Amino acid sequence: MKEQGFTSSKMEAEGFTLIELLLVIGLLVLSVGITTDIVLTLVRSYSKTQISNEIEQNANFVFLKLGKELKNAQLVNSVTATTIQFTNKDNTVINYEVTGNKVLRDGVPLTNNDPIGGVDVSCNGNCFTQTGTNPTIIKLNIHFKQAGSPSIAFTGSIDLTDTIVVRGTY
Numbered sequence: 001m002k003e004q005g006f007t008s009s010k011m012e013a014e015g016f017t018l019i020e021l022l023l024v025i026g027l028l029v030l031s032v033g034i035t036t037d038i039v040l041t042l043v044r045s046y047s048k049t050q051i052s053n054e055i056e057q058n059a060n061f062v063f064l065k066l067g068k069e070l071k072n073a074q075l076v077n078s079v080t081a082t083t084i085q086f087t088n089k090d091n092t093v094i095n096y097e098v099t100g101n102k103v104l105r106d107g108v109p110l111t112n113n114d115p116i117g118g119v120d121v122s123c124n125g126n127c128f129t130q131t132g133t134n135p136t137i138i139k140l141n142i143h144f145k146q147a148g149s150p151s152i153a154f155t156g157s158i159d160l161t162d163t164i165v166v167r168g169t170y
Contacts, residue, residue: 115148135170
């Protein structure tokens with residue numbers, strides 16, 4: 001005799017099997033892992049770009065300011081490995097010095113060596129070298145690197161060199 005309302009002799013349980021659950025968990029772990037890797041790559045890339053930009057901005061500022069003033073100088077008074085002193089058109093004496101991981105102009109820091117966003121400045125050999133006298137030619141050779149403890153992912157540095165002819169000396 002057949003019972004009413006049942007067409008099958010066995011009742012099926014509702015829900016997921018263990019294999020289905022393991023497959024969903026595996027796919028979820030895979031997608032979370034890939035997403036995490038993409039996010040970490042973007043964060044590292046941003047950090048690397050930020051460090052490079054800070055170093056370049058500091059280096060460009062120093063070189064543009066020093067280069068412009070030195071080109072327009074009337075007389076170079078003295079040159080040592082880490083200092084240069086010159087007289088501008090207004091007969092004002094200007095001193096540049098690389099000391100304490102900073103570039104100083106008349107004792108005022110032009111660079112920032114804070115651990116976050118700063119740079120350490122040093123010389124590769126001599127920062128300032130006079131190579132000619134008539135006209136006066138000055139060679140600049142300055143090294144800029146990331147200040148503070150460098151991140152494990154990226155450490156940035158730039159070596160800048162320039163040769164400047166002092167216009168007021170010819």
